[in-house]
Amino acid sequence: MSKPINVYSEIGPLKTVVVHRPGKELENLMPDHLDRLLFDDIPFLADAQKEHDQFKEVLEEKGIEVLYLEDLATEALTDNLIKEAFIDEYLSEANIETIEETNEIRQLLEKLPTNRELIDKTIEGVRREELTSLAGVKFENDYPFAIDPMPNLYFTRDPFATIGSGVSINRMYATTRRRETIYGNYIFTYHPRFKEDVPMLYGRDQATSIEGGDILVLSKEVLAIGISQRTDLESIKRLSRTIFASDQGFNRVLGIDIGKERKFMHLDTVFTMIDHDKFTIHPEIETNLKVYTITQAGDDISVTEERESLENLLASYLKLDNVQLIPCAGGNITDAAREQWNDGTNTLTIAPGEVVVYNRNTVTNKKLREAGIKVHEIPGSELVRGRGGPRCMSMPIYREEI
Template identity: 60%
Template sequence: MSMPINVFSEIGPLKTVMLHRPGKELGNLMPDYLKRLLFDDIPFLEQAQKEHDYFADILRKKEIEVLYLEDLAGDSLKNEKIRAQFINQYVAEACIHSQKLKEKVKIMLNEIADNRELIDKTIAGIQKVELTGYTAESLSDMIESDYPFIIDPMPNLYFTRDNFATIGNGISLNHMYSATRQRETIYGEYIFAYHPRFARKKVPKVYDRNEITRIEGGDELVLSNKVLAVGISQRTDAASIEKLAKNIFTKNLGFNCVLAFNIGNFRKFMHLDTVFTMVDYDKFTIHPEIEGMLEVYSIKPKSNGELKITKEEDSLEQILAKYLQRDFVQLIRCGDGNRAAAAREQWNDGSNTLTIAPGEVVVYDRNTVTNEALKKAGIKLNYVPGGELVRGRGGPRCMSMPLYRENLTE
């Protein structure tokens, strides 16, 4: 592999993927604070881990290399200087108001000798009862005296798709919608800067976590080696898409068009990939509820470095066929078009498929109506149990970050 990252499609045969196995951060979810942590329910951790292991095993059986974010991040702290820098940055971004408390937390983290254990702890969060002699010293801490955490857990991290996204040979290191998730991007920053696998060749960055407008990986889809699709959604600003497009065109990654899909600001649709994914050269899943309201804009580079932005007036099928240079495309509707089934199965990520090769996908087993529609369309399915993982509101695509796909020849 000449470049450590190579993702020029959504459907090219998947060779390397990054996952995060759910850990103690899910055990730190509490009913009173679910909204703060962007959860609707509390998964049963042990069962969620079994389901996630099953997911990873499916990929391995397909001869896909599975890497874990927590291992990569731990291996990135390869000397004391980088390790100290990581701890300082993590604590600085952890919303701790008291300087004395920050120093106590740094001491606690520095006492964890093993780098992988350190990463696990930073993901799990820190409860007040874990810090010997904790007392509230700032006004903010006193007002939040009933809140059990010094540092919030990161329960959303098993959705590795969001905090950064691979595009071509580069990465979009994202600025997240919520402060709860913004700290997740620290791991990507260290992995791509310091891990030997990625540091040996400088990985182009097409978006930076220090930008002030938000974008998340669930909204970023690589439709071909020329065309990207990015959702304007609850989690991604239109302004971010313009910044991303300018960076991509400037860095000459090969892409010449970004299609911006305006899917509206809704929790139930939070990302484009919760309502739309690519499963074959000319086949896509879609949630029928967005079709009537969907607006698509094409963004192309001008010779002077500015952007040409055009509202596309055709049907979605015609727009996709035109930009992918296909005679036609097929939209496979979540719930097979039935309104009740579509609403239920989209909520359980029926449209959130991970394509591992053209016409072959990984899906949750529970979305029986949508899965049958995919089978009728000639798509090969690999099933993952979806009882507990789905409670985080994300499916197989959300839970995976492709690092290397074979390039398509067709």
């Protein structure tokens, strides 16, 4: 591999991917505070880990290198100065209520025997009951955490996004997820594997949000980015300017407006690319779908609303005679709604025409096979409770070019 990151398609044979194995952060989910942490239910950690391990096994059986985010973050803390800077940044963004709590948590983190335990603890969060400085303190609310856990982190697709040979360190939509991007920032700045030659295409300190689940690399020239609940059009414009000014080779960005509903959350929950000319799609988004094309225009960009259908646009911009849109659950309104909620269209393509999916989406998986797609099924009854599928749980670092 000549460069550490190489992602110029959604379908090129996957060689290296980053995941996060769910940890104790899931055991800090509580029914009264699920909305705050963007969850609808509480996964059973032991089974979620088993499911995630099977996901990893499927990838490794295909010869794919699987890197754990928690390992990379640990390895990025290469000296004490970097470690102290990491702790400072983490604590400054943790919304801790008092100086006393901050000081005790700092001591707690600094005393952990290994950097890996430090990383795990920052992901897990800190319960108030762990702090001696709070013994006997009366609070106006009964919120149990001095620092919130990060239960969404096993969806590694979102905090950063690899594009070409570069990376977008994202500004997350919800406050509860913004600390997740600290890990990506340290990995791509300090980890020996990445620190030398990774262009930064977007920064976590930007004013408007963008998340990786909305970013699809359709070809060496074309990106698709969802305008969604979690990604602003302004962010897409800013990212487009940076990409066009770089040497990444992309010359067109399709902004696909999927609306602001939680059930559609990101573009990859309703639309993914699975072969040169095949895509999965949730039928609910096809009606009145708005698509904007962003291109370079002199020293700035041009934004044009398209009049053609998504199907025709994809065929045109990908230089194909036609494309096939495979509707979730075959388009049946009841089955499609159920299977889209369970990430039936959130497919991870590991090679052209070869995907990883949840086994629970039986109708959609049957339709994929009928379309000639090779399907690898993994269990996901617990993982899906976080509202994400195989694509959400994986961030490609290297794909072979096609």
